[in-house]
Amino acid sequence: MKKLFINIGRLVQTESGEPVLCRAGKDMSRLESIENAYLAVNGDTIEDFGSMETIESLRAKGPEYYFENFADEVIDIDGATVMPAFCDSHTHLVFAGSREQEFADKIRGLSYKEIAARGGGILNSAELLHNTDEEELFRQTLERAREIISFGTGAVEIKSGYGLNPEDELKMLRVAKRIGEETPLTVKTTFLGAHAVPARYSGKREDYVNEIINEMIPVIASEELADYIDIFVEEGFFSVTDADRILNAGMKYGLRAKVHANQMSHSGGVQIGVKYNAASVDHLEFTGKEEFELLKKSETIATLLPGSDFFLEMDYAPARRMIENGLTVAIASNYNPGSSPYGNMQFMMGLAALKLKMTTEEILNAVTINGAAAMGLSETHGSIARGKVANFIVTKKLPSLDFVSYALTTPFIRRIFLKGKEISN
Numbered sequence: 526m527k528k529l530f531i532n533i534g535r536l537v538q539t540e541s542g543e544p545v546l547c548r549a550g551k552d553m554s555r556l557e558s559i560e561n562a563y564l565a566v567n568g569d570t571i572e573d574f575g576s577m578e579t580i581e582s583l584r585a586k587g588p589e590y591y592f593e594n595f596a597d598e599v600i601d602i603d604g605a606t607v608m609p610a611f612c613d614s615h616t617h618l619v620f621a622g623s624r625e626q627e628f629a630d631k632i633r634g635l636s637y638k639e640i641a642a643r644g645g646g647i648l649n650s651a652e653l654l655h656n657t658d659e660e661e662l663f664r665q666t667l668e669r670a671r672e673i674i675s676f677g678t679g680a681v682e683i684k685s686g687y688g689l690n691p692e693d694e695l696k697m698l699r700v701a702k703r704i705g706e707e708t709p710l711t712v713k714t715t716f717l718g719a720h721a722v723p724a725r726y727s728g729k730r731e732d733y734v735n736e737i738i739n740e741m742i743p744v745i746a747s748e749e750l751a752d753y754i755d756i757f758v759e760e761g762f763f764s765v766t767d768a769d770r771i772l773n774a775g776m777k778y779g780l781r782a783k784v785h786a787n788q789m790s791h792s793g794g795v796q797i798g799v800k801y802n803a804a805s806v807d808h809l810e811f812t813g814k815e816e817f818e819l820l821k822k823s824e825t826i827a828t829l830l831p832g833s834d835f836f837l838e839m840d841y842a843p844a845r846r847m848i849e850n851g852l853t854v855a856i857a858s859n860y861n862p863g864s865s866p867y868g869n870m871q872f873m874m875g876l877a878a879l880k881l882k883m884t885t886e887e888i889l890n891a892v893t894i895n896g897a898a899a900m901g902l903s904e905t906h907g908s909i910a911r912g913k914v915a916n917f918i919v920t921k922k923l924p925s926l927d928f929v930s931y932a933l934t935t936p937f938i939r940r941i942f943l944k945g946k947e948i949s950n
C-alpha cells in the first residue's frame with residue numbers, strides 16, 4: 526500500500542544528506558525541514574519526500590507523469606506540519622495500580638526519600654505488581670501504551686524494576702515485549718532489577734545484588750527479554766560498586782548499560798555509566814563540569830526527565846550548560862506511578878522549554894533523533910529519512926513551529942501514523 530501525502534506546510538526533521546544518528550551541543554539547534562512538501566510512504570517505510578515543486582513540474586509534463594499514479598491513496602495535508610513521532614527513551618510503563626495516596630503524603634510535606642523509607646515508593650509498586658497476574662498487568666499496560674500513542678509516541682523504552690524478584694521481573698519484561706508485539710509501538714526493553722532493594726533483602730543489599738547477577742541476568746538474557754540493563758545509583762538505593770558488578774555482569778550477557786544517575790545527588794552514576802559505555806545516563810539533576818567532560822568524550826546520551834522534576838518539585842537538570850558543553854541531550858517522559866504519572870511528550874516539550882530553557886529546535890531533536898539514539902534506534906526512527914519507519918505526526922495548522930513547545934497541554938496533533946498506518950482513536 527503506497528500513500529502519498531501532499532501539500533505539507535512544513536515537513537520537519539528531514540534528512541537529505543548523510544544519515545544523522547544524533548545531534549549534540551550546538552548542532553541541536555539544527556532542524557532541517559522542507560516547506561510545501563510531499564511525503565511518500567510504502568507500507569511501513571518512508572520511501573521518498575521532497576518539495577511539492579518536484580510533483581508540480583512532473584505534473585506539467587503530462588498525466589502519465591503524475592506522481593499520484595504511483596500511490597494507492599493520496600492524502601492532502603492542507604498546509605499543516607508533519608514531524609516524526611516521538612521517541613520516548615525512558616519509561617516504566619509496566620506497573621500495577623497507582624500511588625495517589627503517596628501523592629497526598631507528598632502534598633502534606635513528605636519527600637520522595639521519606640515516602641520510600643516508609644516502604645512506599647518503588648516497594649509499594651512491587652507489592653501491587655506481585656499481586657497482579659500477568660494478563661491483568663498486560664491489560665493495564667496496554668491502556669497506557671494506547672494513551673502514549675494517542676499523544677504521538679511511536680517508539681518507547683520500557684523498564685522492569687517493580688518486580689524485584691526473578692519471577693516478577695520476568696513477568697514485567699514479558700508484558701513489555703508483548704506491548705511491542707500487539708501495538709504499533711516500537712519497544713526496547715530494559716532490565717532494572719536494581720531499582721530498589723526488596724523488603725526480603727532489607728539490610729542485605731549485597732545478597733540481592735548477587736541474586737540479580739546469578740539468577741536474574743542469565744535467565745533474562747537466555748529468554749531474550751531485555752535489550753538494556755539499568756541500575757538506580759543513589760544513596761538508599763544502589764552504590765557505584767553495585768553498579769560496577771551489575772553492569773559488568775549484564776555486559777557479559779550482551780545487555781548494554783543505562784543508568785539512573787545523579788537524580789538526588791552527585792552519586793557517581795554518570796562516571797560508572799560512561800565506564801560501561803552506557804547508551805544513556807538518565808535524570809542528571811546533580812551534574813557539573815566533571816560529568817559534562819566525561820559525557821562529552823563518550824557516546825553516552827544525557828537523558829533528561831523534566832516530568833519527574835516537575836512532579837517531585839525538585840531542581841531541574843542543567844540542560845543549557847549541557848548543550849553549551851557539547852552533550853547530546855534527549856528528553857523522555859519517565860512515565861511511572863511514583864515520580865511522573867504521565868507520559869505525554871508534548872507536556873515534556875513544554876517543560877523543556879519553560880524549565881530547561883531549551884529552544885524548540887533543540888527540544889524537537891531531543892524528543893526525536895536523540896531519543897531514538899538513546900534506544901539504539903536512530904538508524905530506523907527519529908527523523909524523516911528514506912528507508913526509515915514511517916512514524917509521524919500530522920499537526921493542526923500551526924501559526925509557527927514554536928507553537929509545539931508553547932502549547933503545553935493544548936492538543937496540536939491531528940493525525941498519527943505509525944508503521945505507515947493511521948492510528949484511529
Ligand code: NIG
Binds near residue numbers: 650757833862863
Ligand atoms: O526514574 N528514580 C527511580 N525510578 C523512577 C521512580 C520510580 C517510582 O517512584 O516508582 C524514576 O523517577
